[in-house]
Amino acid sequence: MATTSSADPTTARDWLARLVSFDTTSRNSNLALIEAIETWLHRLGVPSRRVSGAAGAKANLLFSIGPDVAGGVVLSGHTDVVPIDGQAWSTDPWTLSERDGRLYGRGTADMKGFIAAGLSRVQAMLAADLARPVHFALSYDEEVGLLGAPSLIETLMGTVPTPAVVVVGEPTGMRIVDRHKGIMGIRTTVHGHEAHSSQTHLGVSANIVATRIMARIVAIADRLAAAPVAAPGFEPPHATVTIGLVQGGTAPNILAxxxxxxxxxxxxxxxxxxxxxxxxxxxxxxxxxxxxxxxxDCGITTEILSDVPPLTGAGNTPAIDLVSQLLPAPQCEVASYVSEAGLFECAGLPTVICGPGWIAQAHQPDEYIELEQLAAGEAFMDRLVEVLRA
Incomplete structure (x- = not known):
């Protein structure tokens, strides 16, 4: 028999406060958050499945509400957040606080608000006698290369009847995003030969060689920016190539x-x-x-850190149609950022992005979600229950 504790979160705000309290920065474990949800689900009599990372310090979580039939809806969200290092927060990032109609805390917008809205309606889903299931797919390490999603999607596809639609709850202001760019992340490492910087003939500066490769990258980036529009609707409307982190050398007078x-x-x-x-x-x-x-002893190595496909929009009409039913004023947009949506699409599942909050608040100091956006997320979940009700 399902039971709950008086300490259990009930509203989306309650759940958001609980989720924010876990420091799930990608460099840390997310298991405490996963265990908290598992414990609550156990009290409700809802089975769940962990999909652990290789090192065992992190896990995805998959659970379903409703009948074991095809045609369900996947609600996908990542549990990790970006670091607060060096950011000037005016409040404790790990304690939800309210000010001027906003709820502040790391992950409120990106994207614990969506997860909180979904979890707040689990009991309503259990009571609704759903004709089609809702599958919750919570991942780890999205922020550092979408590392958890592939095994989560593989497990989802292998253990539940084929879902009809996936909704990835990145913060879109409750608008539909049906396309986004993909990303390939690369680390290039140059190994040089040390010598005194006055004796360049006796060594190879790794820094000098690396700058030549970086100059090639900059030239390509400039060429792409100057080309005719290749990605209409996107901002910028072309592919981008950027260099985000550079580390090299030990002293000014040593060839790196x-x-x-x-x-x-x-x-x-x-x-x-x-x-x-x-x-x-x-x-x-x-x-x-x-x-x-x-x-x-010199050489150059290249490592592909991530290779995430774009969300193309091909075959995603069923997802757009369903989500449009759940919104008071549906509209479609595109996004230049990357999400797990492209991976779900590649698995053959019609997928869109739609969630409460705004991407402009993501990764910022004093990250927040507006109360009205969180309420819109709750309303979305309420309408989803009605649409899937038997």
Whole structure:
């Protein structure tokens, strides 16, 4: 028999306060949050399934409400958040606080607000005698390369009858996003040969070689920006290539032994992204041969950190149609950021993004979600229950 505790969260606000209290920054474990939800589900008599990461310190969580039939709706959300390091917060990031119609805390917008709205309606879903199920798919490490989603989706597809629709609850202001760019994240590392900086003939500066590769990347980025519009509707309307992190050298007067930099390609076309990668990699191979010919300990390595497909919108009409029924004024937009939606689409599931809050608040100090947005998320869940009711 299902039971609850007087300490259990009930409203979306209650759940948001509970979820925010867990520091699930991607570098940390998310297991305390997962265990809290599991314990609550157990009291309700709802079975759940963990999909653990390789190291066992993190886990996805999958559970379903309703009959074991095809045609259900997946509510997808990531449990991890970005760091608060170096940010000037005026409140405790891990304690939900209200001010001027806003709820502040890390993850309120991105995207614990959506998860909170969904969890607040689980008991209503249990009482509704649903004709089609709702599947909750909560992932880990979305913020650092969408690392948890592939195993979560694989488990979902292997354990439940095929769902009809996926809703990824990134903060869209409760608008429908039916397309987004993909991302390829790459780490390039140059291994040089140390020598005194006055004796350049006796060594190879990893920093100098790395800057040549980075110059190639900048030239490609400029070419893409100057080309005719290739991604109408997006801002910017073309593929982007950026260098986000550079680390190299040990002292000003030493030819750098190593230089590593992380860069990314964002495009609506996986073919275009691969072409950019191939161009840069071909140039890196050329330089690799040149520096290895001088010193055997030199070389250039390339590591693909993430390769996330875009959300193309192809075949996603069923998701748009369903979600449009759940919104008072549906409208479709596109997004330049990346989400797990492209992975669900690649698995053959019609997918859209729609969730409370705004992406502009994500990753910011004093991140917040407006009370009216959280209420809109709750209303979305209420209408979903009505649409799926037997």
């Amino acid at each position: 032994r190593e230089c590593s930099f992380i860069w990314d390609i964002r495009s609506t076309s996986p073919v275009e992204a691969r072409a950019v990668y191939d161009d840069v990699e071909a140039y890196a191979r050329q330089l690799d041969g040149e520096i290895r010919a001088r010193f055997a």
